[in-house]
Amino acid sequence: MRVNLTINGQPRGDEIEPRLLLVHYLREVAGLTGTHVGCETTLCGACTVLLDGKAVKSCTVLAAQADGASVTTVEGLAKDGKFHPIQEGFWEEHGLQCGYCTPGMMMAAVDLLNRTTNPGEDEIRHALEGNLCRCTGYQHIIKAVQYAAEKMRATAGR
Amino acid sequence: MFPSQFEYHRAASIKDALDLLKQFGDDAKLLSGGHSLIPMMKLRLAQPAHLIDVTKIAELRAISESHGKIVIGAAATHDTVANSDLVRAKLGLLAEAAAAIGDVQVRNRGTIGGSLTHADPAADYPATALALEAEIKLDRDGGSRAVKAADFFLDLMTTAIQPGELLTQVAFAPIPSGTGYAYLKYPHPASGFAIVGVAAIAALDRSGKFANLRVGVTGLGPKAFRATAVEAALAGKAADAATIAAAASKTADGVDALGDIHASSEYRSELARVYARRAIQAAVARAKA
Ligand SMILES: Cc1cc2nc3c(=O)[nH]c(=O)nc-3n(C[C@H](O)[C@H](O)[C@H](O)COP(=O)(O)OP(=O)(O)OC[C@H]3O[C@@H](n4cnc5c(N)ncnc54)[C@H](O)[C@@H]3O)c2cc1C
Ligand code: FES
Ligand code: FES
Numbered sequence: 001m002r003v004n005l006t007i008n009g010q011p012r013g014d015e016i017e018p019r020l021l022l023v024h025y026l027r028e029v030a031g032l033t034g035t036h037v038g039c040e041t042t043l044c045g046a047c048t049v050l051l052d053g054k055a056v057k058s059c060t061v062l063a064a065q066a067d068g069a070s071v072t073t074v075e076g077l078a079k080d081g082k083f084h085p086i087q088e089g090f091w092e093e094h095g096l097q098c099g100y101c102t103p104g105m106m107m108a109a110v111d112l113l114n115r116t117t118n119p120g121e122d123e124i125r126h127a128l129e130g131n132l133c134r135c136t137g138y139q140h141i142i143k144a145v146q147y148a149a150e151k152m153r154a155t156a157g158r
Numbered sequence: 159m160f161p162s163q164f165e166y167h168r169a170a171s172i173k174d175a176l177d178l179l180k181q182f183g184d185d186a187k188l189l190s191g192g193h194s195l196i197p198m199m200k201l202r203l204a205q206p207a208h209l210i211d212v213t214k215i216a217e218l219r220a221i222s223e224s225h226g227k228i229v230i231g232a233a234a235t236h237d238t239v240a241n242s243d244l245v246r247a248k249l250g251l252l253a254e255a256a257a258a259i260g261d262v263q264v265r266n267r268g269t270i271g272g273s274l275t276h277a278d279p280a281a282d283y284p285a286t287a288l289a290l291e292a293e294i295k296l297d298r299d300g301g302s303r304a305v306k307a308a309d310f311f312l313d314l315m316t317t318a319i320q321p322g323e324l325l326t327q328v329a330f331a332p333i334p335s336g337t338g339y340a341y342l343k344y345p346h347p348a349s350g351f352a353i354v355g356v357a358a359i360a361a362l363d364r365s366g367k368f369a370n371l372r373v374g375v376t377g378l379g380p381k382a383f384r385a386t387a388v389e390a391a392l393a394g395k396a397a398d399a400a401t402i403a404a405a406a407s408k409t410a411d412g413v414d415a416l417g418d419i420h421a422s423s424e425y426r427s428e429l430a431r432v433y434a435r436r437a438i439q440a441a442v443a444r445a446k447a
Contacts, residue, residue, distance in 0.1 A: 001166060018166035018209070019199075040159045042197060043348055045263065054237065054266040059159075060196050061267065064166040065189075065211065111262060129350065130261025 003067040007032065008076030018064050022056075023047040025063035026073060034074040034103050038132070045131030048104035049073050055111035057130070074103035077110070085148040085155075086110055095144030097135035105131050109145045117152040119145070161199035168211045172326060175212050176299050179322050182208040188324065189213075190233050190272035193264055213269070218326060221245060227293075227329040232271025237262070239270060248332035251339040251357060255286040258343055260350040271325040277315045277381065279416060280351040284311055284382030286341055288374035289357040290330050296323045304329075314380035337361040337370070338445030342437045343377070344429050346420055352377040353421050354429040356385075356409075358437040360397070360445050368392045373438065378430045379413045387411055388434060397442045406435035 004013040007030055014029055026032045026049065038046030040059050047059040050072040077084035086106045089095060096102040105128065112119055112127035119127070124145045125138075133141060169175035179186055187206035189195060190213055198204040212218055218233035221242050228249050230239060239245055240256035259265055259273075259282050273283045274294065287294075287307040294305045296319060310318050319325060333339060343355035354377040361370040371392050373385040391405035410427035417423035 017163070019161045019163055021160060024160070040200070042193065042264070045261075048263055051266075055263050056266050057263045060193060062166070062192065062196065065192065065213070067168075108262065111266075127262055130263045 001064060003063055005066050005068065006070040008072055016063050018062065020063045021059055022049070022051075022061040022063045022066050022071070023058035025066075026058060026071070029063075032073050032075050036100055036103055038100065038104075043130075043132070044101070044104075045108060045128075046101055046104040048107040048131065050107055050110065053111075053114060055108045055130075072107070072110075074106060077106065084110070085151040086113065086145070088151065089144035089147035090141075093140050093143040093147050095136065095141045101131060101133040101135075105133065105141055109148065112145070113149060113152060117149050117156065119149055121146075159200040161196070162202060162205045164199075164206055165208050166211065167208060168214055171215055172217060172297055172324065175210055175215065175324055176297060176322070178208070178210045179324065180299050182210075184321065186210055188275075191235060191268040192272075193260075193268040194272060194276040194278065212271075212324070218271070223248075226331070228332055229327050229329045230270055231327050232325045233269045234271075236260075236265035236268050236270070236273075240265060249290070249330050250333060251290060251341055251359060252283075252286050252330065254339075255282045255341040255355075255357065258282055258341060258345070258350075258355075264350070270328055274310070274328065275317060275319060275325055277311055277317050278351070279314055279380055279382070280346070280353070280355075280377045281382075282341070282343065282352055282355055282376060285352075285355050285357040285374035285376035287328065288382055288384050289339075289359050289372045290333075291372070293329045294325060295327045295329065296320075297326045298323045302326070308384065311381040311383075316381075333359065334361070336445065338441040338443065338447070340437045340440035340444065342433050342440065344433060354378055354426055354433050356430070356433040356437040358434070358441040360438060360441040362397055362442065362445050365396075366446075367394055367396055371438070371441075373409075373434060375409060375430055375434065378410060378415055378426050380416065383413070385409050385434060388438075392438070397445075399439065402438050402442070403435050406438060407431050409434040 036046040038044035042060040186208040189209040218231040292307040343352040357374040363369040376382040387408040415423035
């Protein structure tokens with residue numbers, strides 16, 4: 001079957017098998033390997049991307065279901081050679097060690113930041129419940145999101 | 159991990175979905191958010207030859223108020239329900255339960271129709287649908303019927319839906335003002351599914367006695383159920399802590415409690431008693447507020 005969608009602002013169409021999962025479509029067909037595969041069972045969040053602006057676990061979405069939709073992956077966060085505030089936050093606050101969970105963490109965080117740029121710590125933890133990190137102990141990830149939120153508030157206030 | 163092969167069909171309308179269901183019969187499965195079905199297909203526990211995606215049918219995604227009822231389309235996501243102003247204002251219990259499902263990624267995909275149909279014994283919506291006395295609309299080729307939540311859940315992952323039927327919407331009477339409610343759950347730490355979850359709705363009369371109480375329980379048995387023994391024990395009684403605690407101790411009576419690696423049946427039963435007590439107390443506190 002054919003799917004037509006927009007990935008990181010670029011329209012594209014491909015002939016695919018209906019059973020192809022979105023994460024494999026992104027990595028193997030579109031060549032965007034920034035989206036990781038961890039558990040394959042909807043638990044770890046490593047495969048999180050935005051589908052029409054909402055964070056989803058792309059190991060549990062068929063590429064066919066994304067037909068007509070707009071997908072944002074970690075590769076689509078930076079604009080005009082400039083990091084997205086969440087990327088800057090992970091950099092500045094040491095939000096990663098091995099980096100395996102990081103793309104998914106950032107995409108889940110962006111869903112939150114799209115809803116509010118003034119989240120409390122509880123809200124941040126709640127929003128990242130679907131993402132596991134085996135390295136950091138989460139503390140620095142929370143700080144990274146707080147950094148991004150503050151930066152986004154400052155930019156919006158200007 | 160990937161599913162076995164199938165053909166994908168996107169239904170444009172309810173009629174289209176029903177026609178496809180008729181055409182492919184037992185070889186077809188309806189696909190909504192896919193957050194129960196796709197995991198099962200990846201494990202090859204389900205191997206449908208045809209998937210009929212119903213999520214692009216606009217009617218199925220809508221939430222509206224009509225004839226004094228709040229009507230939620232089957233394909234409304236948990237996130238949409240949790241954040242709908244209408245649901246939050248008039249069906250706070252449902253919004254609370256929706257917000258407690260899984261994690262944000264699951265809520266962004268999973269839908270109320272899929273959850274009710276899948277009837278997982280640990281799902282959150284069934285307890286609230288029972289406590290809210292929801293009415294579930296099932297369409298089939300040439301007609302439709304409404305099934306009360308109490309008649310909908312039959313057994314472990316088994317509902318009253320017949321082959322060829324499509325769940326189109328769930329209707330709820332708004333919670334009257336002055337009525338308190340609470341949904342409390344003990345979540346599984348990995349998935350967020352309810353080890354036990356209790357939905358309570360309580361209204362008190364002027365003297366502080368129970369005028370109305372409905373309690374739905376999920377996670378404890380093979381299917382969600384109304385804790386009628388608890389409700390009966392509190393009917394017309396004073397809503398004080400000791401009376402509530404004594405009644406809540408009946409929550410697991412006569413229930414064939416599930417036991418697995420996450421929680422033994424004894425532990426689940428105890429959790430159900432504790433969560434029923436807390437949920438009723440929280441509902442009462444809100445009714446008084
Ligand atoms: C990691 C994870 C955590 C989760 N945590 C929770 C939790 O804490 N609480 C909870 O309640 N749930 C939880 N879930 C389940 C989640 O809520 C599912 O989304 C839900 O159970 C199924 O809804 P769906 O829209 O995804 O349905 P699908 O998976 O698309 O379908 C489920 C079943 O319903 C049938 N179906 C779908 N729509 C219709 C319809 N309109 N008419 C008739 N039949 C239909 C399908 O054919 C299929 O058999 C979790 C899931 C995952 C993956
Ligand atoms: S790979 Fe998708 S949630 Fe783990
Ligand atoms: S940084 Fe290694 S898993 Fe999170």
